Amino acid sequence: MATTFDFGFGPVSAHQHPNGGGWVSDSARVADTAYIGPDARVFGAAVVRDNAVVSDNAVVSGYAWIYGNAQVSGKAWVFGYAMVAENAQVYGNAEISGNARVYGNAWVGGNAKVSGNARVSGKAEVIKD
Secondary structure (H helix, E strand, O other): OOOEEEOOOOEEEEEEOOOOOOEEEOOOEEOOOOEEOOOOEEOOOOEEOOOOEEOOOOEEOOOOEEOOOOEEOOOOEEOOOOEEOOOOEEOOOOEEOOOOEEOOOOEEEEOOEEOOOOEEOOOOEEEEO
């Protein structure tokens, strides 16, 4: 029997990730080495690989990619064709969308929004109260 989960748009085929127990749609690709926390969600055609972490109530959706040692936590949402990579951290209520890229040792947090073709890299910090 197929398992389904409602990510907010009606139930879809999904499973709980073996490393953390968070829900992952069967259309998403998540490596066994990644961590998807019990309240985190990954759906759509999103990809989470390597040692990436999606925790707390964070959501990764659309065609977003999270990889390397990147961390998405809090109530952060990464969607569209966005990418979070290397040692980057996205947390709080931050949103990364469009074709935005957050990588290197960059941090995006609080209520910050990074979108379009924006690039946040190196040791940059984008934090909005």
